[in-house]
Amino acid sequence: MSRARIRPVAAASEADFLNAPCPAPTDPQGDMSGPDRFFNRELSWLGFNWRVLEEAENPAVPLLERLRFLSISATNLDEFYTVRVAGLRELALSGNTTPAADGLTPAEQLRLIDADARSLMKRQQDVLTVLRAEMEEAGISILSAQDVTEADKPFLTETFLEQVFPVLTPLAIDPAHPFPFIPNEGFALALQLQRRRDGRLLRALLPVPHQIDRFLALPSESGHRYLPLEELLLLNIGSLFPGYALSGHCAFRVLRDSDLEVEEEAEDLVREFEVALKRRRRGEVVRLKLSAGAPEGLRRVIMEELPVQTDEVIEVDGLVGIGALSELVTDDRPELLWPPFTPRVPERVQDHEGDMFAAIRQKDMLLHHPYETFDMVVRFIRQAANDPDVVAIKQTLYRTSRNSPIVDALCEAAEEGKSVTALVELKARFDEAANIRQSRTLERAGAHVVYGFINYKTHAKISTVVRREGNRLVTYTHCGTGNYHPITAKIYTDLSFFTCDAALGRDATKVFNYVGGYAQPEGLENLRISPDGMKSFLLDRIGAEAEAARAGRPSGVWAKMNALIETDVIDALYEASQAGVPIDLVIRGICGLRPGVKGLSETIRVKSIIGRFLEHSRIVCFGNGHALPSEHARVFFSSADWMGRNLNRRVETLVEAMNPTVKAQITEQIMAANLADTAQSWVMGSDGQFRRAKLTGNERPFSAHRFFMETPSLSGRGSAGADDVPDLTHSAD
Structure with a gap:
């Protein structure tokens, strides 16, 4: 049977990720027998989110898809703060100084995270500025209250009264009206008002209801015009606070600790989780995003009442809550989206x-x-x-x-x-x-x-x-x-x-x-599980590849997953590399391993693929006495990433592919295409940084995603075409 394989040659170049020798190893910086051999988990995750954001700047990506990447980078960062940063913050506040695998204490990690995250959030606003200009050219406008025309006002007034006003709850802030609770991801306007008849000052809060879309589509004869909901509220302050004039305002958004704690001996687990979910809404504030230029009085009240410290406040010179921009990615402008793709029904099922x-x-x-x-x-x-x-x-x-x-x-x-x-x-x-x-x-x-x-x-x-x-x-x-x-x-x-x-x-x-x-x-x-045996099995298989290399036999490890931070597994890979095992890793997100370090990981290469689809499958292939790919390889797919939680504290599965066609599909199609990809790939350096894969000579970019969209899976082929699958050697974007 002729199979659709990825050959290790793309266009005219013979130097792709599959066949190319490892880059020259770097001299180790620091003690590679100590914590320096690991890269920090949290900073690695931030690096992943930088890669997501950079897709919002990629001119090869359709405009509205770039806006989607920007939105994803924002929602990713929010979740990171409500879970990971919240946990580190709790450890630091309790005085915990236990270092992570890379040697950094919780307080040290928080300082590095804060600096990197602030740079990331500034870049998000810069990217949004560029995207808004390009959207304007394409006929898509995000308006402010000042952009509203007289012709818009009847529609906006009707929309406000019928669809927004009934949901609003304006709240004064004074001794008789204590500062209200703002839930996790809560978004609100803080208002400074002055009574017209006597000049009396009033401070108030206007929570922006999450039940209503953040962006309101205005009628337009051509193009698309959107007004943020908070701008509509500002236009109607007179209806909400009759007799008052607006003298100052700011928008703010709250992120709270969203981790759950469940009593071990809970008699009714469901009821306990329902209670815990309510506690999540009331978790401590871990970050406050505040629009730049907020009146000092409003800023002070918000910080005191939440409460938050100065280093937990992010001033936003732009749009607060840019995760909501995903609402603007609609099917109305298909030319600004990825080309349509209809998933295949396997021919065998059709047969x-x-x-x-x-x-x-x-x-x-x-x-x-x-x-x-x-x-x-x-x-x-x-x-x-x-x-x-x-x-x-x-x-x-x-x-x-x-x-x-x-x-x-x-x-x-x-x-x-x-x-x-x-x-x-x-x-x-x-x-x-x-x-x-x-x-x-x-x-x-x-x-x-x-x-x-x-x-x-x-x-x-x-x-x-x-x-x-x-x-x-x-x-x-x-x-x-x-x-x-x-x-x-x-x-x-x-x-x-x-x-x-x-x-x-x-x-x-x-x-x-x-x-x-x-x-x-x-x-x-035919199956291994964690927490009982999967980790030891993986370590044994990596060790067997090292033994083969030391004995002069062919060897190899290919693995693909979302995250690699389990220290015992990383050390096993280092040992295998020192024995001479070629190791190729496709890690979408977090990677605590340092590749290409002289004397430590010279034969290890790590790449990340960020593109149209979110890489989520977990695969590992062992040469088993042969160079990869090989029909003699041992091939597995899994629900588990190589993280401590997955291998030690979760019930996960690792399934071995025994069927020859399934094995070939994983090694010769899926893994080979991922390793050969240059269109959406980032290559990791020993410093923990990922850099876009570089093309050489006349090499054309090869897209694994495009290859998979065009090529049926081997084991799903039916009688209609089992013997005539095209032999694709490259696919250019």
């Missing part, structure tokens, strides 16, 4: 007229989302719910959509009398409330809902369907690297593996028994 069980019975199938549609996962569960021969369904739910078709199918199956077990993770950060709602819906339908462990999150992505076929029961298993979330599956790159292999079915059932009944899984055949 079987949509019957997922028949397609899986024919052979194991690995789908690469979003290039192959996630609808196949939904169809798998829906078909199981409607199939009279299905007797049982088990499903993990870490994150899913609000109106989840998978939850609907599980409810339908339970109502039909099937045995349905749903493992719902209540501790999925920022999805706790949604998961509580889903669990109650499932329970009402008659499903058995399990919440897993108090101390461990269940992050594994597994579903099993038990079907009666003749006189036997057959278990169909789905294992994935991503969440059962139809919305995010449109932009997250993930793997979905379907099989009716009895061994993996037994393994998956043991995992459900472990989480539901604390039955320690024994005799796992």
Whole structure:
């Protein structure tokens, strides 16, 4: 069979990421036997968010998609502060001086974070200024109150009175009206008013309701005109405070500590989480963003009442809350968006007229989302719910959509009398409330809902369907690297593996028994789990590659994930590198490993891909006595990043690909394309900084995302084209 492979040559150049020798190793800066061998986790994450922001400046990206990247960089930073910075702040305030793996104390990390984050936020405003100018040229305007014309006022008045005024709650600030509570991500206007008849001063707050869109579309004969909601409020101060004139104002936005603490011995876990979610809204303020030039009196009152210190205040010379700019990324201007892309339905499924069980019975199938549609996962569960021969369904739910078709199918199956077990993770950060709602819906339908462990999150992505076929029961298993979330599956790159292999079915059932009944899984055949054994298995496999290299045999490690910070794993990779193992890593976000350091990591290369789709799949390939790629390699996909929390404090899965076609798909298509990508790649230096991949000579940029959009996955091919897959060697943007 001719397979679509990525060859290690792009256009006329022979120096790409796959074949090129490692860059010349740098001399170590500091003691590479001590903490200096690690790069700081938090600063590495900030570096990732800088890369996201730089896509907002990338002229190769469509204009509104650049605006989306800007918005993502802002919402990312907000979450970083409400979780990571909040935790470090708590440690520092308690006097904790325990250093991180890189040797920095919480207080030292906070100082470095603050400096870098302030630079990042300034750059966000600079980028927005550039984007607004380009949007103006394209006929998209973000207005201020001063830009409103007389012709606009009747529409704005009607909109304000009918759609905004009923939701507003103006609040005076005086001894009789104490400063109100502003929740996490709360946005408000602080007002300085003067009574017209006697000049009496009044201070007031006007919370900006989050239930209403931040940007109001104004009628326009050509183009698009948007007025921020706070500007509409300022235009109508007279209606909100009759008899008063506005003499000063500022906008501010609050971020609070959003981590959850749950009592270990909670008798009712769901009720405990509902209480904890309410506490999250009242967490301590970790950052206050305040519009520049705020009247000193208003600034002082806000800081005293929240309360916040001076170093927790960010003055914003521009738009406060730029995460909301995502509202302007609409389908009205398709020429300013990525070209349309429709995910493929696997040909094998089409050959079987949509019957997922028949397609899986024919052979194991690995789908690469979003290039192959996630609808196949939904169809798998829906078909199981409607199939009279299905007797049982088990499903993990870490994150899913609000109106989840998978939850609907599980409810339908339970109502039909099937045995349905749903493992719902209540501790999925920022999805706790949604998961509580889903669990109650499932329970009402008659499903058995399990919440897993108090101390461990269940992050594994597994579903099993038990079907009666003749006189036997057959278990169909789905294992994935991503969440059962139809919305995010449109932009997250993930793997979905379907099989009716009895061994993996037994393994998956043991995992459900472990989480539901604390039955320690024994005799796992084709699957490893954390926190019981996955880490030691990975360390053994890395060690085996080092032994092969020391013995003069071929070796290699390829890995792809979102984050690499687990110190034991990093040290194992360093040891393997010193033995001569070539190691290529695709790390989207946080990387605590320093590549290319002389005497430490000379054979390790690290890259990050930031582009149209969010890289989310976790893969690791070991040469197993051969150079990669090889049909003899041991190939795995996983729900786990290589982080302490994933390997030590979560229930995760690592599944070995045994089917030759699936192995080839992962090594010769997915990993090879990621390693060959130059269009959206950033290469990490030993200083922890990522720099855009450089092209050499006449080399044309190769886009892994574009290749995957154009090339069907090997294991999903059907009779319509199994023998004539094109042999693509490069794809130019």
